[in-house]
Amino acid sequence: xxxDHGIGASQKRREDLRFLTGRGRYTDDINLPGxxxxxxxxxxxxxxxxxxxxxxxxxxxxxxxxxxxxxxxAAVGGLPCGWQVTDRHGKPMLEPKHPVLAEGKVRHVGDPxxxxxxxxxxxARDAAEAVILDIAELPPVLDMKAxxxxxxxxHDELGSNLCYDWGFVEENREAVDAAIRSAHHVxxxxxxxxxxxxxxxxxxxxxxxYNPATDETTLYTTSxxxxxxxxxxxxxxxxxxxxxxRVVAPDVGGGFGSKIYHYAExxxxxxxxxxxxxxxxxxxxxxxxxxxxxxxxxxVTKIELAxxxxxxxxxxxxETYANMGAYLSTFAPCIxxxxxxxxMAGNYRTPLIYVNVKAVFTNTVPVDAYRGxxxxxxxxxxxxxxxxxxxELGMDPIELRRRxxxxxxxxxxxxxxxxxxxxxxxxxxxxxxIADLAGFEKRRQESAAKGLLRxxxxxxxxxxxxxxxxxxxxQLGARAGLYESATVRVNATGGVVVMTxxxxxxxxxxxxxxxxxxEMIGIPESQVEIVHGDTANTPMGMGTYGxxxxxxxxxxxVRAASKIIAKAKKIAAHLLEASDSDIELKxxxxxxxxxxxxxxxxxxxxxxxVPHNYPLADLEPGLEETAFYDPANFTFPSGAYACEVEVDPxxxxxxxxxxxxxxxxxxxxxxxxxxxxxxGGIAQGIGQALLETCAYDExxxxxxxxxxDYAMPRxxxxxxxxxxxxxxxxxxxxxxxxxxxxxxxxxxSPPAVVNAVIDALQRAGHTHVTHIDMPLSPARVWAAMQH
Amino acid sequence: xxxxxxxxxxxxxxxxxxxxTLLVQFLREGLGLTGTHVxxxxxQCGACVxxxxxxxxxxxxxxxxxxxxxxxxxxEGMANADGSLSVIQQxxxxxxxxxxxxxxxxxxxxxxxxxxxxxxxxxxxxRKYLEGNLCRCTGYHNIxxxxxxxxxxxxxxxAAE
Numbered sequence: 001x002x003x004d005h006g007i008g009a010s011q012k013r014r015e016d017l018r019f020l021t022g023r024g025r026y027t028d029d030i031n032l033p034g035x036x037x038x039x040x041x042x043x044x045x046x047x048x049x050x051x052x053x054x055x056x057x058x059x060x061x062x063x064x065x066x067x068x069x070x071x072x073x074a075a076v077g078g079l080p081c082g083w084q085v086t087d088r089h090g091k092p093m094l095e096p097k098h099p100v101l102a103e104g105k106v107r108h109v110g111d112p113x114x115x116x117x118x119x120x121x122x123x124a125r126d127a128a129e130a131v132i133l134d135i136a137e138l139p140p141v142l143d144m145k146a147x148x149x150x151x152x153x154x155h156d157e158l159g160s161n162l163c164y165d166w167g168f169v170e171e172n173r174e175a176v177d178a179a180i181r182s183a184h185h186v187x188x189x190x191x192x193x194x195x196x197x198x199x200x201x202x203x204x205x206x207x208x209x210y211n212p213a214t215d216e217t218t219l220y221t222t223s224x225x226x227x228x229x230x231x232x233x234x235x236x237x238x239x240x241x242x243x244x245x246r247v248v249a250p251d252v253g254g255g256f257g258s259k260i261y262h263y264a265e266x267x268x269x270x271x272x273x274x275x276x277x278x279x280x281x282x283x284x285x286x287x288x289x290x291x292x293x294x295x296x297x298x299x300v301t302k303i304e305l306a307x308x309x310x311x312x313x314x315x316x317x318x319e320t321y322a323n324m325g326a327y328l329s330t331f332a333p334c335i336x337x338x339x340x341x342x343x344m345a346g347n348y349r350t351p352l353i354y355v356n357v358k359a360v361f362t363n364t365v366p367v368d369a370y371r372g373x374x375x376x377x378x379x380x381x382x383x384x385x386x387x388x389x390x391x392e393l394g395m396d397p398i399e400l401r402r403r404x405x406x407x408x409x410x411x412x413x414x415x416x417x418x419x420x421x422x423x424x425x426x427x428x429x430x431x432x433x434i435a436d437l438a439g440f441e442k443r444r445q446e447s448a449a450k451g452l453l454r455x456x457x458x459x460x461x462x463x464x465x466x467x468x469x470x471x472x473x474x475q476l477g478a479r480a481g482l483y484e485s486a487t488v489r490v491n492a493t494g495g496v497v498v499m500t501x502x503x504x505x506x507x508x509x510x511x512x513x514x515x516x517x518x519e520m521i522g523i524p525e526s527q528v529e530i531v532h533g534d535t536a537n538t539p540m541g542m543g544t545y546g547x548x549x550x551x552x553x554x555x556x557x558v559r560a561a562s563k564i565i566a567k568a569k570k571i572a573a574h575l576l577e578a579s580d581s582d583i584e585l586k587x588x589x590x591x592x593x594x595x596x597x598x599x600x601x602x603x604x605x606x607x608x609x610v611p612h613n614y615p616l617a618d619l620e621p622g623l624e625e626t627a628f629y630d631p632a633n634f635t636f637p638s639g640a641y642a643c644e645v646e647v648d649p650x651x652x653x654x655x656x657x658x659x660x661x662x663x664x665x666x667x668x669x670x671x672x673x674x675x676x677x678x679x680g681g682i683a684q685g686i687g688q689a690l691l692e693t694c695a696y697d698e699x700x701x702x703x704x705x706x707x708x709d710y711a712m713p714r715x716x717x718x719x720x721x722x723x724x725x726x727x728x729x730x731x732x733x734x735x736x737x738x739x740x741x742x743x744x745x746x747x748x749s750p751p752a753v754v755n756a757v758i759d760a761l762q763r764a765g766h767t768h769v770t771h772i773d774m775p776l777s778p779a780r781v782w783a784a785m786q787h
Numbered sequence: 788x789x790x791x792x793x794x795x796x797x798x799x800x801x802x803x804x805x806x807x808t809l810l811v812q813f814l815r816e817g818l819g820l821t822g823t824h825v826x827x828x829x830x831q832c833g834a835c836v837x838x839x840x841x842x843x844x845x846x847x848x849x850x851x852x853x854x855x856x857x858x859x860x861x862x863e864g865m866a867n868a869d870g871s872l873s874v875i876q877q878x879x880x881x882x883x884x885x886x887x888x889x890x891x892x893x894x895x896x897x898x899x900x901x902x903x904x905x906x907x908x909x910x911x912x913x914r915k916y917l918e919g920n921l922c923r924c925t926g927y928h929n930i931x932x933x934x935x936x937x938x939x940x941x942x943x944x945x946a947a948e
Contacts, residue, residue, distance in 0.1 A: 016880040019888025020872060020895065022822015022862035029821035122805070201826045201834060201923050202889040253824070253889025254923050286827035506887030506924045676883045676929055683926030707831030707921065715927040716914035720945075745926070 002671075006519035007736075010672035013511045015504075024251045027205040027222050032279035035207070036065055038269050039124035040282070041114035041131045042291070043106035046140035046363040046700020047152065050104060053114055054132035061130055063123030065276060068115040068268070070101040076271065079262055079327070080236040082228075083334040084477040085359070088167030093359070095163075096155040098327040100237065100264045100271070106135060107154055107326035108363050109701055110291025115268050117280055140363035140700035144300060144321040147360045154326055154361040163324050163333065163359035168341040169415060176354035179315035183306035187389035192773045193377045195298035195323065195694040196687075197710055198370045200505075202253020203284040204293065206266045208273030216244055219270050223249040224259045224503050225543020228480070230535050232262040232330070238271060242535075249533045252505035256684070257369040258293045259505070260545050261330035265292070290705045295694055296370020298323035299336065303381045305389050313404045315352040316344055318381065322359045325366035332368045333359065338476050339374030339464070339546075345413035346382045347424045347460045347638060348404040353414045363700045369545065371684055371746040375463045383459035383751035388770055391762065397755070398458055402428065409729075417464055419636045421729035424460060427662050428640045431458070434722045435642035435660035443644065443657070444763070452646040454657070455760025459641055461748040465740035466551035466635035466731075483630040484548070485539035486557035488564050490623035492609035494523065494602035498560075499531045501541010502553030507677070507742065509549060512669045513557060516736065520561050522588040523601055539626055547740030550669060551635045551731070558735045559627035567623060571604045574615045635731045635739040639663035641682075643752035647760045652782025654690055654757055660722040661748060666730040666739035674741045678723045681745020687713040688746075689753035693775050711775070750774065761785060793857045795820065796864030804851045811835045811846035814861060822862040822892050826921065833920030836893035836900075837861045843900035845919070862892035865899065875899050875937040882942070884933035886924035894920050898934045907938050910945055 003009040018024050041053075055067040079098040086092055097103075102111045114131050118124035141151035147161040154161055167173060180186055207220040217240050223229050226247040234245040252259060265282050273280040284292065300321040306314040322336035341355035372379075390397035405424040412418050432438070440456050447454035467473070470481035485501040496517055502509060514528040531537055541553070565585055572590035573580035582593045591598040607614055608623040644658040661678055668674050691711035695703040704710040730737030757776050761769045761784065769784045792801035795818060802817040814820045814837070823846055826834035835846040838860040865873050872880065875898050885891040894917070901908060901916040908916065913934045914927070922930060936942045 012880050013883065015888065016885060017872070019885055019891050020862075020876040020879055021866055022820065022892055024822070024888050026821075026824070026889065028825070029815075031816075122807070199923055200887070200889075201832065201921060202824070202887065203826065251888065253826075254887040256923065283825075286829065286832070508886070672883050676886060676925060679926035679928040680886065680924045681926070683928075684923070706829045707827050708829050712921050712923070713926075714914075714921065715917040715931060716911070718927055720910075720931070721926065721928055 005525060006515055007669050009515060009670065011511055011515055011525065011670055013508045015508060015510050026202055026251045026253055027207060027220050028283045030207055030220050030250070032207065032209055035279040035281050036117050036119060036276065037121040037124045038272060038280050038282040039116045039128040040112045040265065041116065041128045043102065043109055043111040043113060045106065045135060045137050046109050047138040048106050048135040049138060050102060050106060050113065050135055052134040055114060057132065058116055058127040058130040061123065061127040063119035064127045065117045065119065067131065068101070068272060070099060070103045073100045073271065076100060077237045079264060079267065080232055081328040081333065082330045082479050084479065085164050085166060085333040085337050086477060087164040088170050093164035093333055094158045094160060095328060096158055100267050108365050110365060111326065112264055115272060117272050117276065142362050142364065142696055142700055144323055144360040144362060147362050148358060154363055161361045163361055166337050166357045168337070168355045172352055172414065173354045176315045176317050176352045179352050180304055180306045180317055183314050184309045185307045185393060187305045187385055187392055188302065189381065189385045189388050189771060190302045191381060191384060191771060193297045193299040193301065193380055194688060194774045195367070196296045196370055196692050197290055197694050198256040198258035198293060198296055199712060200254030200256055200258055203286055203289045204259065204263065204265065205283040206269045207279060207281040208270035209279040210274045210277055212277050216246065217270060217274060218246045218248065219266060220248045220250065221266050222252050222259050224252065224255040224505060224545055226503065226533060226535050227501060227540050228543055229262050229266060233267050233270065237267045246536045249503055255505045256371040257296065257373055257545060261294055261368055287706060291365060291702055294329040294366050294368035295325065296367065297377060298367050299377045301381050303385045305385045307389060307393065311393055311395055311400050311403050313348055313350040316350050317354050318344065319356045322357050323364065323367050324359050324361050325364045326361065327366050329366040329368035332366060334477065335369050335374040340378045342415045342417050343375050343378035343462065343464060344382060345415050346379065347406060347462050349406050351414060364696055371681065372743040373546065375743065376747045376750060379461040379747050380751050384754060384771065387755045387758065398428065401460055418633060420633060420732045422636060422638050422664060423727060423729050424638060427638060427664050427727045430724055430727045431640040431642055431660060431662035434662060434724045435658065437642065440644065447646050453649055453760040453764045455645050455647065455756040455758070455763060457643045457752045457755025457759055459748065459751040459755055460638065462636055462638045463743060463747050464634040465547035465637055466631050466734070467546040467548050468634055469632060470630050480542065482542055483628045484552040484556045485541040485626065485628045486553065486560045487539050487624065487626040488557065488560040490564060490605050492606055494527060494605040496528045497531055498528065498557055499538040500553050500557060501538055501543065502549040503532050503544040505544070507544065507549060508670065508673045512550065512673060513554065515669055516554060516557065517561055520558070520565065521601060522586055547742040550736065550738045551734055551740045552629060552631055554736055554738060555734045556627050556629035559629050560625045563625035563627060564623055567619070568604050570619055571607050571614065572599050575599050575604065575607060575613065632733045635666070635734070637663060637665050637739040637741065637744055639744055639748050641748040641752040643756040645753065645756040645760055647757060647781060649764065649785065652778040652785065654776055654781060656686055656719055656753065659719060661745065662727060663725045663741065663744050664727050664729055665725050665741045666728055667737040668725055668728070669738070674725060675723050677741045678745040679721055681743060682721050682749045683713045683718050684746045685749025686718055686753055689750045689774050690776050691717065757781060789852060791851050791855055793854050793859055795859045796861060806850070806852060808851045809847055810849045810851050810854060813851035814846060820861050820863050824889055824892060826889065831921065833893040833897060834890050836896040836920065838896060838900065843897050862895060865895060875902065878933040878937035882929045882933040882936055884925060884930040890920060890922045894922065894930055898937065901934065902938055907940060910935065
């Protein structure tokens with residue numbers, strides 16, 4: 001029987017009522033009295049020297065209150081980068097200044113140059129068009145290899161476009177080279193992991209507000225981590241102390257990574273609100289989102305896999321160029337390094353691994369984490385090269401994977417991680433069932449009868465989530481801790497409010513977190529409220545990304561609730577005249593073990609706040625506890641995915657006919673929500689594999705700058721998915737045994753789709769086609785078949 | 788500025804608008820009906836779908852002034868008279884057809900328009916009809932299930948095929 005409440009129940013989401021009736025409160029829904037509107041003047045060229053910015057005409061236009069340029073921000077700091085990578089020679093990465101408004105040069109199309117503030121949004125936009133820019137266009141640098149081979153400099157003062165040249169594990173380099181030289185077989189694959197635009201459906205928005213009477217500043221913003229924004233903007237950019245700065249991220253319409261970072265627009269509207277002493281609002285148009293939201297992926301990689309005669313993996317060597325774009329976004333440097341290089345063992349016993357990553361500045365929009373963040377890039381190259389190796393060796397690709405699976409845990413990889421749990425054979429077995437792999441041949445014949453080429457792609461993935469132990473990431477260059485926090489406040493009549501540092505922007509925390517607390521105490525979920533998204537009423541927390549909310553935020557909440565329960569037992573012991581070690585809590589009732597003496601939850605809560613009969617000498621009144629949880633290790637969700645495609649040999653069009661995902665997420669709080677997370681990730685992965693790419697022309701103009709050009713997956717581009725997470729090996733080092741599920745679908749699905757297309761073409765006799773770069777558009781697939 | 792009058796969710800409303808004011812701006816800023824969302828500027832995403840005289844319309848693609856006297860229905864007008872969720876809204880909750888909620892108003896309005904035209908659509912018909920509504924969260928799986936369920940069909944059997 002499935003559970004109907006608490007942990008493990010597919011509870012319907014309480015969030016849905018407001019979203020389904022138009023009563024959500026997103027940032028753009030907020031309008032403050034006296035509010036002004038901001039519009040940015042942005043660079044229309046990829047690279048240029050700013051000779052002059054003439055704001056006189058604009059400033060005189062109707063409704064215009066003020067036009068800000070870089071000169072107004074002279075006393076303000078630049079946007080900080082939150083991670084410093086050290087290169088393979090021990091030198092820190094090159095780190096350019098990232099001004100709020102462009103100073104001296106513009107470095108990508110969309111780089112903000114001026115900020116117009118007016119009484120209405122239309123007046124601000126009209127005046128922004130009247131700002132006259134004198135920009136001497138410079139040749140842009142777009143290709144990464146050209147950028148490091150002496151191309152034009154994005155940042156003149158750095159003297160190079162190479163941000164860092166990272167080697168991992170550097171001490172393994174020669175041993176890896178030797179293993180590859182002497183191996184029985186080496187499979188080599190060169191590939192591109194295509195640049196993507198995250199495209200949360202809610203465009204970014206920011207409303208700055210300042211109260212001169214109290215000297216309090218408030219920013220409402222579309223953020224996944226309001227506390228991080230408060231710290232970065234307050235301490236590094238505007239110099240506003242945290243106790244005078246409040247950041248609110250209300251309902252947020254999706255993030256997928258793109259709303260982690262501190263953006264120039266947030267600082268600019270807050271600065272303007274303080275200067276003008278009126279609220280200032282900016283809402284991105286979608287066209288603006290395309291040229292300002294941090295983009296994802298964009299790796300150019302060569303991977304080599306060395307195998308012995310029996311197909312055992314001996315060594316992996318990779319060389320990757322990773323695009324940083326024009327500036328370092330908040331966490332950009334760690335994505336192609338610590339979130340990518342450490343994943344190159346995958347699910348396999350590969351004794352020797354060396355990963356080289358060259359991070360490169362180009363005249364493009366900054367690149368940072370997008371759903372999966374480094375882990376999809378690692379998984380894609382590894383799972384593609386394994387498929388290619390299987391073909392070269394004449395082995396079944398599933399059998400080759402099984403032959404190399406890690407089977408004993410904990411497992412120390414040669415790339416620093418220690419996997420605590422997993423069962424890769426069982427996950428693959430489960431995949432075979434839910435994907436009906438045995439029925440593939442029959443379905444292939446049915447496709448063939450229709451004149452279509454059917455292919456099957458299977459792959460595994462591992463990810464490192466629950467980011468992350470603070471002392472470890474500090475050694476790796478993080479300029480932040482990565483704990484999470486929660487305050488559990490019990491009211492006098494027994495209702496519970498949890499204030500979490502995690503942030504929900506689609507994940508359903510208000511429902512799932514309440515399920516956990518209700519289960520721990522034994523009260524109905526309706527007695528538990530989850531509060532998030534406002535620095536004024538939540539403890540300092542690091543927010544939501546990297547599939548960390550339940551693993552890290554949930555653990556903090558469990559820890560705080562455990563303190564509550566321990567204290568409540570002492571109160572109950574006093575009321576029952578027993579020892580607190582004899583008190584048991586079950587179904588909302590405290591009982592003296594082995595007796596029928598009991599007191600209910602509500603009475604204990606009331607005693608805590610009306611402490612007439614209470615051990616005041618030993619125990620403070622009240623029932624409120626805060627906990628910070630710093631994880632001991634990452635969590636390691638894993639899975640096996642299968643995709644079946646049909647390729648039209650006449651047009652090259654690929655249709656995803658079936659998709660199955662068997663995941664190991666450890667324990668699951670709400671299976672319905674977990675399924676939904678996987679569905680969404682799979683669609684994004686299919687989008688990357690078949691449809692989406694962020695394309696710049698030779699001048700650095702974004703060609704795919706709207707939904708007319710950037711091909712988002714639509715309802716008729718995808719099938720129903722078969723998803724399953726019954727193969728669960730709980731995490732051993734967090735209290736809920738959870739691993740996280742947010743990114744899995746986007747990590748595991750691109751190689752499955754590409755493997756399936758290659759399989760279809762190979763079966764049709766196109767044996768020369770061993771790889772096609774994403775997205776596998778009809779034109780690319782058709783062209784591959786013509787040789 | 789020109790005066791525009793229309794009926795929104797059964798209530799007569801009017802306001803001063805510019806010639807370039809879009810219906811979605813009039814609804815959001817003029818009337819405070821912020822349930823209708825703006826997700827793009829090229830009429831592609833469908834977050835702003837409302838009903839005008841019973842037909843699904845992208846509210847970012849029509850001027851408020853062109854709708855003098857029109858009957859407009861938005862997400863705020865979709866619940867039952869007693870405030871409970873309508874069949875379609877309830878199906879979206881029952882089948883987890885929404886995550887961040889941003890595309891949801893447009894999805895519900897499009898789904899309602901579909902079922903008014905075609906009360907028992909096939910899976911393929913649902914997917915085709917919803918082509919004009921982008922969702923980045925759900926992968927469409929549970930949205931399609933929700934619409935089929937709202938039409939009274941056996942979703943489990945269809946999704947298992």
